[in-house]
Amino acid sequence: MKFITYVKEDRESIGVLKDNYIIDFSYIFKNIGEENPxxxxxxxxxxxxxxxxNQIEEFLNRDNLxxxxxxxxxxxxxxPYPERNVFCxxxxYAEHAREVKITRITGTDIPENPIYFTKIASPAIGQEDSIKFSTKVTQQVDYESELAVIIGKDGSNIKEENAEDYIFGYTIINDVSARDLQGKHTQWFKGKSLxxxxxxxPVIVHKNEIPFPVELNIGSKVNGELRQNSNTKKLIFDIPYIISDLSKGITLKAGDIIAxxxxxxxxxxxxxxxxLKDGDVVECFIEKIGSLKNEIKEI
Structure with missing residues (x-):
């Protein structure tokens, strides 16, 4: 199933996206007898x-929904409003580590251990929303197409072989970055969190729709020009390792997001x-999930 958050008639709702059509969850819950949806x-x-x-999926197989x-x-x-910062x-990816040329931001070595940081999303913006920035704050705005893992239940000290049990689903994040701020502050938090x-x-795809281990084509385009083109199987630290390693001493919670x-x-x-400059259109895409498109606006 693909789950979607949307605004219709000034009201934010959640639903299931099926063949380009939305079935609203309030309608689903009413018909399956959920009293506190x-x-x-x-x-x-x-x-x-x-x-x-399973109950929801069984209902969705009915005719005339x-x-x-x-x-x-x-x-x-x-x-839209994660309860905690996004874990990043x-x-x-080895080739991304090698392509980084501004040593004030980071070296070009391949990391021996995961490099973690967090990113504010308050709110996270959605499909067709504008990425806004002032040139008085930053003049080096960049894009980063990323597979994001949504945690489905609380857990700590999770074993790698049990990692999938703690996953709810997957979505796309564009980890927009102000490179000059990253260099100026010699860490990544502010430059990632404007x-x-x-x-x-645009959706969360439930884990049942994506075989594990996750091997999905991933990339990005700017104004239609292909910029990134890879596959998540090239992750240096794969999803089971990340979930296990992060959860050592940190309780992961339902709804946590890992880019x-x-x-x-x-x-x-x-x-x-x-x-990126005013008017550019950035499209991040991941196989089986979809495409996330946003326009750049200088303010």
Whole structure:
């Protein structure tokens, strides 16, 4: 199943996206007899278990469901306000680690251990929303297409072989980055966390739709020009390792988001560099999940 958060008639709702049509969760829950239905994606993730998801899927196999076209709504980030910062991985594809040329930001070595940082998403922006920045703050805005893992239940000290049990699903994050701020502050938090710098979506795909281990084509385009083109099987630290390692001493919680890193082809990897400018359209895409498109606006 593909889960979506959307705005229709000024009301934010959640639903299932099926063949470009939305079946609203309030309609689903009413028909399966759920007395206290979740109203947000975060609530739905915490509510979900195998039996409840099977019940929902069984209902969706009925004929003549009440549905409407996704084109009639505004698609939001699946989790517009995460309860905690997004967990992020730096330099988690070898070719991306090698392409980084500005040593004030990071070296070009292949990491021996995961590089973790966090990113504010308050809110995360959604499909067709604008990535906004002022040139008085940054002049080196870059894109990073990333597979994001959504945690489905609380857990700590998770074994790698049990990692999939703790996954709810997957989405796309564009880890928008102000490279000059990364260099200026010699760490990544502020340069990754400016307002609107966390596009997410367009949907969360439940883990049952994506075989494990996760090997998906991933990439990005700017104004239609292919920039990134790789596969998640090239992750240096794979998803089971990341979940296990992060959970050592840190309790992962339902609804947590882990952005697993970006492949080569970012703007700062080109010579000369290709920073984003007003009017550019960035499209991040991942096989089986979809495409996340945002326009750049200088303010």
């Amino acid at each position: 979740p109203e947000t994606m975060m609530e739905f993730i915490k509510y979900s278990n195998k039996n409840k998801l 009440e549905e409407f076209s996704v084109d009639r709504v505004k698609v939001s980030a699946p989790i 991985l730096g330099k988690n 307002d609107t710098f966390c596009p997410m979506g 697993t890193g970006t492949p080569s082809g970012v703007g700062m990897g080109f010579d000369p560099v290709k920073v």
